[in-house]
Amino acid sequence: MELHIRLEGRKGLADQLYQQLRAGIDSGHLAAGTQLPPTRLLAEQLGVSRKTVAEAYSRLTYDNLLSAVVGRGTFISPRHARQPAPAEALPLAAADSLKRWQQRATVLTQRALDAPSRYDFIGGASIKAQFPFDQWRSCLQYALRRSQRHPDRHFFAQGLPELRDAIAHHIAYARGVHCSAADILVCNGAQQALDLIARVLIEPGCPVAMEDPGYSPARQLFLALGARLQAVPVDAEGLCVEQIADGTRLIYVTPSHQFPLGMPMSERRREALLARAAELGALIIEDDYDCEFRYQGPNSDALQRLDRHGLVAYVGTFSKTLLPELRLGYAVLPEAVLQAACVAKHLSDLHSPTLQQWALARFISEGHLSKHIRRCHEIYSARRGRILARLEGDLAPWLSAVPANAGFHLSALASPGVDVELLTNLARKVEVGLYSLAPFYCEAPVRPGLLMGFGAIELLDIDPALDRVRDTLQRIS
Template sequence: MELHIRLEGRKGLAEQLYQQLRSAIDSGHLAAGTQLPPTRLLAEQLGISRKTVAEAYSRLTYDNLLSGVVGRGTFVSPRRALQASDVEPIALAAASSLERWQQRATVLGRSALEAPSRYDFVGGVSAKSQFPFDQWRACMQYALRCSQRHSERQFPAQGLPELREAIAHHIAFARGVHCSAADVLVCNGAQQALDLIARVLVEPGTRVAMEDPGYPPARQLFLAMGADLQSVPVDDEGLCVEQIADGTQLIYVTPSHQFPLGMPMSERRRHALLARAAELGALIIEDDYDCEFRYQGPASDALQRLDRHGLVAYVGTFSKTLLSELRLGYAVLPPSVLSAACVAKHLSDWHSPSLQQWALARFIGEGHLNRHIRRCHDIYAARRERILARLESDLAPWLSAVPASAGFHLSALAAPGVDVELLVRLTRRVEVGVYSLAPFFNDVPVRPGLLMGFGAIERLDIDPALDRVRDALQQLS
């Protein structure tokens, strides 16, 4: 790589070179530890004598800006921290737009920045210790071989056909989704699926309805797109469909495992929701984020299976099922939405990473995904049962579980008089992470309680952690 130096004229070349190198070091463009080109090479690149370069290097070495290492070369010396620039930036004309985006920070984003507690009931995080790394590594090696053989430079924005086929088969079997590979759009996690749908459907003033309490990143996304957002309350049967306002064009729901409370939407309410969407001509986004894990009662199919008019966009993710770092999700979209969303995907990032798509297609095809789900199901079920047992015994005076039959988090509502926010702070001091439900509410009055995930905490750690929660609750009482 050539060092960017521009010399003018043929006089004072050593001084010019010295000043430009010093300026680059002082400004940080040449960072501490950067190796400079040998004097002979730099002289050839600049068309000057080697003696001129050696003189500039010598002066910089005398000033303690460069140091030579025998047998290795010349390097920029460590410096004290740079002072703030004297340049006075001019406020951008789009400052108001930037400020609006900066205000879109989500509750989940803020909690992710905190150091994890020793005992952490964080929601939405799977059991990383159970992930089959050896099998995934073999699938990634297969993906590299596919890449080596692949002659084309372009990949479809919709996703690799083999992965879309694998996803279609899996969700038809596991969730009863009615689709083919042609209906599937591969995305970088479920959040990008929501973003793409919103991009093609939401304009400033578009009326969007979503659950309250609900998923903060979805709420902030719709608001950022300029949506006229309506918060619709939920009850024991799920979204209160009769309260969806006229003129609504998009409805966001989590019918199989309401986020964050956890109860499933009843069959009666599901049919009412589909009828209301048909009346409005509104698209329903069904976020089915963790419902492959079910613990009691008959398995409920996805809402999408009941759709007869192409009104449901089904969104899923492998970040919850497998590993949060994977960042691969998908959307099953009606034809009227799919083509537009593929254009938006192409303009956004061309396509999701092809290596990971090949690897995931292989991983699903060889049965690793189903085996992983079965293994984690038993682990999550044991953790869930232990938390419920404690909520029904010594924690019962203060907390009561919301009935839920799927996923890997549950919610517990607090008894009157329990200061949940203080409880969260007290338990944090004793290395237990529990999380308030309050940030998930918007317009609906807050129902004080806790969101308790059991994906990231080991079974043997649950009792010691809940002992500390109980002690904190006794202290509050």
């Protein structure tokens, strides 16, 4: 990287270089600890003698602005670095729009900013110890070889055919989804899938229905796009379909593992939802975010399997099953929606990272994903069982679990008189991360309780953590 220096004329070159380097250091543009080029290299870049550069460096060193480290080079001294003066920002004409977007922050955004507790029951997260890094590294190396041999430099927005084919086979086997590779759009996580679908369907004032309580990033996304949102309550069978308003164009649901409460939508309610969507001509977004993990009862297929009229957009992700850093998800879309979403995807970011797509396709086709899910299923099942045993045991006077048979979080409703917000605050002081259900409610009366994830806490840590929760509950009761 070349240092930005501009010398004029052929006189006083050392002084010009000294002044420009000093100005860069004083303004903070040349940060503390920055290594300067060797004198010979900088002299060649500037077209001057090495003596000229050495003289400027020597003066800066004498002023204690530079320090030389034997065997390493010349660096800007940290004690003399100054921060650049902030520029005076002028108000923008779009200030009101920017403010509205700033207010779209969700409870999940705040969680990312909080320091993790020693014992953390955060939902939607997993421990990386289970991830097969060796197999993934091998798949990445394969992807690099493919990239080296691949003649094309441009790729389709819809995603690599190899990955779409692998996804189609996986979700048909694991979730009963009816689709082919041609129906799938590869995205940067499930959140981008939601964004693309909503972007091509929602116009300002468009009626959109979703569960209450529900997934707050989806709610904020719909509102940001100008939707007129209807918060539809849920009961023990899931979304109360009969309350979906006339004129609704889009319906967002989590039928297999309702977020955040956890209960599955009943078969009767699923049939009613499809009938109501057909009556309205509305598209249903089925967010199947963590349902590869099921613990009891018969496997419940995806809602999309019951769809006979192209009314369901099925959304899934690998960020929860594998690694959050992977940021790869997908959507199975009806043809008309697929074509529009592919255009939106192309305009948004052209396509998802190709190297990761090749690697993931290999990872799935070689059976590593299925093995990883089976291995994690045993781990999560044991953790879930331990939490349920404690909720049915010494924690029963204060908390009761919501029936759920999938995913890697469960919800526990608080008994009357339990101050959940106080509990979460006091629990953090004893290094236990607990999370209230309240932020996920929109209009429905809040049912006080906790969202308890078990993907990011080790089995042996559950009892010590819940002992602290019990002791805290006893103090505040």
